[in-house]
Amino acid sequence: MSQKILVIDDHEVMRDLLQEELQESGYDVVTAESCFDGLNILKEQEFKLVILDIRMPGMDGIEALEKIINANRGLPVIIHSAFSHYKENYLTWSAADYIVKSGDLQPLKDSIAQHIR
Amino acid sequence: MIENLHFSNLDQILPGWFLLNLEHEITHWSEAAARTLGYKEEDVLNQHFINLLPDYRDDRENFLVHLQGSNPSSSIIHHQVKLKQKSGVIVEALLSLYPITQEEKKYKLITIEKVTEITELLQYTNNKKSQILDQYNLFQICQNDLEMKDIFDAILVSVTSGQGLKFNRAFLFLVDTHEKKLKGIQAIGPSSKERAGEIYHRLQAEGPSTLSEMIRLFTQEKSSHQDQVNDLVRSMQINLQDINHILIKTLYQRKYIEFKHEPGREPHESYKWLADKLNSENMLIMPLVWHGRSVGLLIADNVITETKISDQDIKSFIDFAEVASSVIISVRILSRLEQSITAGDEANIKLKESQNKLLEQEKLAAKGQLLNQMAHEVRGPLATIGGFASRIYKKLEPTNPHYKNMGHIVETALTLEKVLTSILDQALGKAPEKRNFSDTAKVINKITSLLGEEITDRKISVNLNIQGDLPLIAVPDHHLFEILNNLIKNAIEALEEEGLLLIVAKKTSDHISIAIQDTGPGISQADEDKLYTPYFSTKNKGTGLGLVIVKKLVAEYSGELQYNTRLGKGTTFSVHLPIYHQQ
Numbered sequence A: 001m002s003q004k005i006l007v008i009d010d011h012e013v014m015r016d017l018l019q020e021e022l023q024e025s026g027y028d029v030v031t032a033e034s035c036f037d038g039l040n041i042l043k044e045q046e047f048k049l050v051i052l053d054i055r056m057p058g059m060d061g062i063e064a065l066e067k068i069i070n071a072n073r074g075l076p077v078i079i080h081s082a083f084s085h086y087k088e089n090y091l092t093w094s095a096a097d098y099i100v101k102s103g104d105l106q107p108l109k110d111s112i113a114q115h116i117r
Numbered sequence B: 001m002i003e004n005l006h007f008s009n010l011d012q013i014l015p016g017w018f019l020l021n022l023e024h025e026i027t028h029w030s031e032a033a034a035r036t037l038g039y040k041e042e043d044v045l046n047q048h049f050i051n052l053l054p055d056y057r058d059d060r061e062n063f064l065v066h067l068q069g070s071n072p073s074s075s076i077i078h079h080q081v082k083l084k085q086k087s088g089v090i091v092e093a094l095l096s097l098y099p100i101t102q103e104e105k106k107y108k109l110i111t112i113e114k115v116t117e118i119t120e121l122l123q124y125t126n127n128k129k130s131q132i133l134d135q136y137n138l139f140q141i142c143q144n145d146l147e148m149k150d151i152f153d154a155i156l157v158s159v160t161s162g163q164g165l166k167f168n169r170a171f172l173f174l175v176d177t178h179e180k181k182l183k184g185i186q187a188i189g190p191s192s193k194e195r196a197g198e199i200y201h202r203l204q205a206e207g208p209s210t211l212s213e214m215i216r217l218f219t220q221e222k223s224s225h226q227d228q229v230n231d232l233v234r235s236m237q238i239n240l241q242d243i244n245h246i247l248i249k250t251l252y253q254r255k256y257i258e259f260k261h262e263p264g265r266e267p268h269e270s271y272k273w274l275a276d277k278l279n280s281e282n283m284l285i286m287p288l289v290w291h292g293r294s295v296g297l298l299i300a301d302n303v304i305t306e307t308k309i310s311d312q313d314i315k316s317f318i319d320f321a322e323v324a325s326s327v328i329i330s331v332r333i334l335s336r337l338e339q340s341i342t343a344g345d346e347a348n349i350k351l352k353e354s355q356n357k358l359l360e361q362e363k364l365a366a367k368g369q370l371l372n373q374m375a376h377e378v379r380g381p382l383a384t385i386g387g388f389a390s391r392i393y394k395k396l397e398p399t400n401p402h403y404k405n406m407g408h409i410v411e412t413a414l415t416l417e418k419v420l421t422s423i424l425d426q427a428l429g430k431a432p433e434k435r436n437f438s439d440t441a442k443v444i445n446k447i448t449s450l451l452g453e454e455i456t457d458r459k460i461s462v463n464l465n466i467q468g469d470l471p472l473i474a475v476p477d478h479h480l481f482e483i484l485n486n487l488i489k490n491a492i493e494a495l496e497e498e499g500l501l502l503i504v505a506k507k508t509s510d511h512i513s514i515a516i517q518d519t520g521p522g523i524s525q526a527d528e529d530k531l532y533t534p535y536f537s538t539k540n541k542g543t544g545l546g547l548v549i550v551k552k553l554v555a556e557y558s559g560e561l562q563y564n565t566r567l568g569k570g571t572t573f574s575v576h577l578p579i580y581h582q583q
Helices: A012-024 A035-044 A061-071 A106-115 B008-013 B031-037 B063-068 B120-135 B143-160 B198-205 B211-220 B224-234 B246-253 B269-278 B311-395 B403-427 B440-450 B452-457 B477-494 B525-529 B546-556
Strands: A004-008 A028-032 A049-052 A077-081 A097-100 B016-020 B026-029 B076-084 B090-102 B105-117 B169-176 B181-188 B237-239 B257-260 B282-290 B293-301 B461-466 B500-508 B511-518 B560-566 B570-578
Touching (some): A012 A028, A012 A106, A028 A035, A035 A049, A097 A106, B008 B031, B063 B090, B063 B246, B143 B181, B143 B293, B169 B224, B181 B246, B181 B293, B237 B246, B246 B257, B282 B311, B440 B452, B440 B461, B477 B511, B546 B560, B546 B570
Parallel strands (some): A004 A049, A049 A077
Antiparallel strands (some): B016 B105, B169 B181, B181 B237, B500 B511
């Protein structure tokens, strides 16, 4: 059985890109367009890793990060954001990694391979 | 004894009299004095004389000493004083003092005459004036006084010109309360009889018809004589404490003196000093008094013509001195005002500048925020273009006609990402190069002082043991602060009241080791498992990220984090961080 990854991002095209690319790399990918949806999906299914955007309408990724980790101890979360400066914000430091969005997906895939449980 | 004296007669002719001993304590109080001033014998007997003076006088303590000089046998006749009645009303009176000896004991007999009541309002305003004078240092010579040269010239010309008081020479002295000195400031006339030159005579004899024309002419024709006489007067400075000095005495007595130097019969050495300095044996010393206080002195003489100083001259000079004092003080007030207005203007300009700067910074920040937002909006979609393009590109055979073009898209998207990053860096203004090292002792001291209030409130003893001259640590200030602040705060929060916190910092081979030890309850086995788990906290208000942050930062700087805990005994966290080596 392949490893399941949840992608939470409000941009549909980004969700599609990650889904296609990661599935091709052998992962089972589920996507959510908001943190609320993501948290609900996490309650029903078990995942090996979460990829989380920060700037999203409704609940933002920083708030969701605490909720995800509190509800799913040991689940690695990789922050995937277009902003680089949140890296300095210690509220993101509980995440397993912080990857700035780029057309080059290799760094993200390397991080997934490193952190997936 | 006192009773034997025929003082009782005095009661009939004087509104008041009393006796002082040499310590100026009241030893005998007359009925007349009791009537006039309202104090009964028991109120004042053995009390110091100064209790009769108004409270606002700043020279109360030494009032009589200044008045009498150091010679206890000298008398004072009709000195105008203000006295405080028992009711608090201030009265003005003429005070006289006569030293007397009775049965080998020395006393001072004080009589008061011409007692007039000052109204309360007058007393109040005088009091206020006195405060203002002190507050604005109006008796202090300041830099601006040098710019008052023209005013002083006008005063001195008025004293000397044919259209004015017609004295041959005039010297101006001013009190400097700051330096506690009477200082010679400016003078007019020849420095000596012999040096009386042609210009001076011409000015005296055939001078222009009006005083203002004379002042104008004088300022144009300043000769070397003036430099000499000015140098002379400026060399004269007398300490205000030197109360036996003729000039200081005149200042305190606030009454003019007709100075006559009679060689061989000098009451004080200053008589000879003054006669020698000014090369003159007859002069008029006129105090410049403003609202009861002496601003300075004017000295005038007729050293050239040797004309006798007449009573009319003295009377005119007294009137002129009053005008001169108020001119000097008014100009000082104006110049102080000008100073403060200028200072105010400068402050305004500075304020405006910093406001503009702030505005500029705000604009920059807003601009930065906007660009940041834009970058985010662009970077996301750009990443998807690049990402999809690269997915297609990887699937194309190099022989495919689109292979090369797809490669261009992938490459261009990545280049654009880099352009975006550099635009952002420029727009936000590159963060100032942060120093990548820090001083352990400084950071620890900063933290303990920030936590000082809590430490005091909870009666915690902090024991700092920092090895002297620790080398710099290879972690930037703000990150070392973050690491140690979290550990020290945790330790303090674990402590009971009156607990002990021990911080030890020392050098170990290539590292600096910092240990933070508390005498708290220790960490239970269950909690220990979750120690580095994010959002796990045993505290009510904790974020549960403290140790997560510490661990992450310590790892980032290739350091080590360890802890040692014993239930009921306490916990020690130790951080080992590398020493900074200059590149």
